[in-house]
Amino acid sequence: MFQFVLAGFTSPVHIGTTPYAFLLALPLIAIIAVVYKATKLEKIELIPFVRESFLLFGSIVVFMVLTAVGVFIFMKLTIG
Amino acid sequence: MSAASAKSNIPRPVLMFLAAVLAWWIPGAGHLLIGGKKRGIIIFISLVLAFVFGIFIGSIGVIDFKSPWFYAQILFSPITAYLGYLGSNVFHLSSYGRPCEIGEIYTGIAGMMNLLCIVNAVYLANSKGK
Numbered sequence: 001m002f003q004f005v006l007a008g009f010t011s012p013v014h015i016g017t018t019p020y021a022f023l024l025a026l027p028l029i030a031i032i033a034v035v036y037k038a039t040k041l042e043k044i045e046l047i048p049f050v051r052e053s054f055l056l057f058g059s060i061v062v063f064m065v066l067t068a069v070g071v072f073i074f075m076k077l078t079i080g
Numbered sequence: 081m082s083a084a085s086a087k088s089n090i091p092r093p094v095l096m097f098l099a100a101v102l103a104w105w106i107p108g109a110g111h112l113l114i115g116g117k118k119r120g121i122i123i124f125i126s127l128v129l130a131f132v133f134g135i136f137i138g139s140i141g142v143i144d145f146k147s148p149w150f151y152a153q154i155l156f157s158p159i160t161a162y163l164g165y166l167g168s169n170v171f172h173l174s175s176y177g178r179p180c181e182i183g184e185i186y187t188g189i190a191g192m193m194n195l196l197c198i199v200n201a202v203y204l205a206n207s208k209g210k
Contacts, residue, residue, distance in 0.1 A: 013138075013179055014179070015182065027130075039123075
């Protein structure tokens with residue numbers, strides 16, 4: 001049974017080298033934010049938990065975008 | 081004797097050890113042991129989703145004993161080693177390219193996030209134990 005279920009995970013999904021592939025980072029960032037907040041918050045209540053997780057998710061995304069823009073500008077100025 | 085009173089009678093070092101081992105074997109189980117039901121369920125669902133998504137994208141071949149990512153992946157659960165065995169010895173899989181990278185990142189980060197949860201469960205067990 002276990003191996004039967006695993007048989008569905010034996011071939012990789014096709015992912016092209018397109019800019020859209022970066023969108024696959026979003027679910028991972030959401031999971032990181034949720035798990036981190038689950039360990040840090042004193043009390044788990046729906047509204048504060050969702051708000052805190054969303055804030056962390058947004059912060060990570062914004063800083064990743066800013067880093068990407070910074071690296072892009074640096075590359076343009078140095079390599080061209 | 082209720083489960084809560086039985087738990088409160090467990091010596092602190094034993095509770096800490098049990099929380100760490102359970103949290104490693106089943107993500108979130110360490111928090112369930114020490115009474116953090118919601119925390120445990122959130123951690124379990126999130127980390128299992130990340131791990132399953134990782135092996136869905138890159139196949140079980142992303143769990144490679146020779147890859148440095150394996151040290152991060154094994155932190156998710158000992159079942160990772162069994163999956164690695166199945167991938168290399170039963171299904172004879174090898175993953176490569178972009179799907180492999182993304183699968184390794186997802187499964188590796190699921191493992192590293194579980195390490196954070198193990199440490200947190202031990203910390204909470206330390207403050208709750210006798």
